[in-house]
Amino acid sequence: MSPALSLRELRKSFGSLIATDGLSLDLAAGEVHAVIGPNGAGKSTLIGQITGELRPDTGMVLLNGRDVTGWPVERRALAGLGRSFQITQLVHGFTVEDNVALAVQARAGHSFRFWTDARSDTRLRNPARHALATTGLTARADTLVEDLSHGEMRQLELAVALALQPQVLILDEPMAGMGASDSRQVVSILRQLKGWVTILLVEHDMDAVFALADRISVLVAGRIVASGTAGEIRNDPRVRAAYLGEEKIHA
Ligand code: ADP
Numbered sequence: 001m002s003p004a005l006s007l008r009e010l011r012k013s014f015g016s017l018i019a020t021d022g023l024s025l026d027l028a029a030g031e032v033h034a035v036i037g038p039n040g041a042g043k044s045t046l047i048g049q050i051t052g053e054l055r056p057d058t059g060m061v062l063l064n065g066r067d068v069t070g071w072p073v074e075r076r077a078l079a080g081l082g083r084s085f086q087i088t089q090l091v092h093g094f095t096v097e098d099n100v101a102l103a104v105q106a107r108a109g110h111s112f113r114f115w116t117d118a119r120s121d122t123r124l125r126n127p128a129r130h131a132l133a134t135t136g137l138t139a140r141a142d143t144l145v146e147d148l149s150h151g152e153m154r155q156l157e158l159a160v161a162l163a164l165q166p167q168v169l170i171l172d173e174p175m176a177g178m179g180a181s182d183s184r185q186v187v188s189i190l191r192q193l194k195g196w197v198t199i200l201l202v203e204h205d206m207d208a209v210f211a212l213a214d215r216i217s218v219l220v221a222g223r224i225v226a227s228g229t230a231g232e233i234r235n236d237p238r239v240r241a242a243y244l245g246e247e248k249i250h251a
């Protein structure tokens with residue numbers, strides 16, 4: 001079976017700066033793979049090349065064995081690549097569930113765009129409800145989005161990503177800016193997804209990473225310097241060196 005996501009020899013430079021330096025990585029179906037690394041290591045640049053916002057200079061991105069390197073963002077999304085969105089354009093005056101349905105409609109391609117009422121179309125409503133249940137927001141389905149707490153707003157971002165029923169989900173710092181209790185909530189949501197969705201997780205919160213990841217890769221200066229299970233990574237001297245003074249890895 002092909003890996004769910006395969007990165008082959010990706011290279012990306014910005015002028016003279018090599019942001020991704022011949023990076024290869026395979027994610028098996030159902031795996032949660034965390035990518036950690038200091039600021040400026042190239043994590044966001046890597047994510048951009050996977051989602052299609054950035055083109056690698058050379059190398060390939062394969063989704064379920066298909067070469068998607070030249071595909072635009074929307075086409076990758078339709079092929080099963082999901083990501084968490086920073087929601088900046090929630091529609092105030094609409095409920096939580098309506099907002100998920102609208103987001104599905106907006107991103108699900110032209111077939112849903114014309115003359116469909118997102119609030120009554122079951123093709124939009126069912127995935128919306130299911131995603132709200134998975135993210136623990138069912139009780140808030142009829143709440144107006146503007147009445148959500150910050151933590152619930154972040155759960156809603158995850159709900160939107162899940163409503164598109166991705167096979168591979170890319171998460172760029174889903175716990176950023178969260179307090180401990182909201183972080184734990186997101187960890188428990190992601191735990192439920194384990195085995196169902198292949199997840200590439202970029203996250204600074206090491207407790208979350210060690211709680212969730214099947215494997216961890218450490219990115220430094222655009223290269224993976226170590227890859228292994230949580231236990232292997234915790235005790236890797238190169239990882240400790242790379243993080244010295246910047247990150248704390250709990251032993
Ligand atoms: P991370 O997400 O791990 O903090 P980034 O992928 O954002 O790292 O950045 C990797 C390196 O590439 C950094 O040195 C950053 O300054 C540089 N970089 C990222 N995006 C651009 C860009 N659009 N133009 C020029 N340099 C960039």
Ligand code: MG
Binds near residue numbers: 043044045
């Ligand atoms: Mg980044």
